[in-house]
Amino acid sequence: MAQTHEIKAESRKDEGKGASRRLRRAAYVPAVVYGAGQPPQSIQIEHNTVLLAAKHEWFFSSVLDLNVDGKVQKVLVRDWQKHPFKQQMMHMDFLRIDESHAIRVNVPLHFLNQEKSAAGKTSGVVISHNLTEVEISCLPKDLPEFIELDLADLKPGDIIHLSQLTLPKGVEIVALHLGADHDTTVVTANAVKGESEEAPAADAAEAAPAAAPAKDKK
16 A cells, blocks of 8 residues: 655635736645645645646555645646746646545556666666556555566576566456457567678678779770
8 A cells, every 4th residue: 555645725715817826926836736626626736746746656656645725635647737847846736635535646667677687787688667656546545656676697588577566465457358459568688680691691792803894995
């Protein structure tokens, strides 16, 4: 079970672009929380709170305790908008959750012991992480902050698929319910191809002295 983290917020009544601009100038992030059969609620969060939390994976993949005016709601981050080039969060959406119903969340993959594997120690082998996160389904109480993939036994030429991931109890991968065609590759360990054998031959041909031109017959 993943640890939950508290985010403090305040309710707000002013809405619209003008109100949002004023909030940002005052170092707040305008946000909305919705779902679970309740009406949407406009809120504001101190920008430093969001900025610090957003540096951690758990902020985007864990159940959060959203404390609005002292009342705690269980939520997930559902959407966010960042400034194109400033280190500034512009707006956020939070989804209330029902702890008795399964949720679908993208969680990050953590790759362990890659450098200790036979593939990692073999010269000329490139290990590719084709996925860095995976969508899972589970009850909120079973939501992991991440899923670990131990690559200690990875050998050159190996391919690891979604179906080979070790999942915590109560956790399922959404894609695998769509059929075998959705058993996506997660990791590959492929040898880098060497130079073409034709290249040396071509080089040799270029290095050979040009044949002397035939003399004209008189």
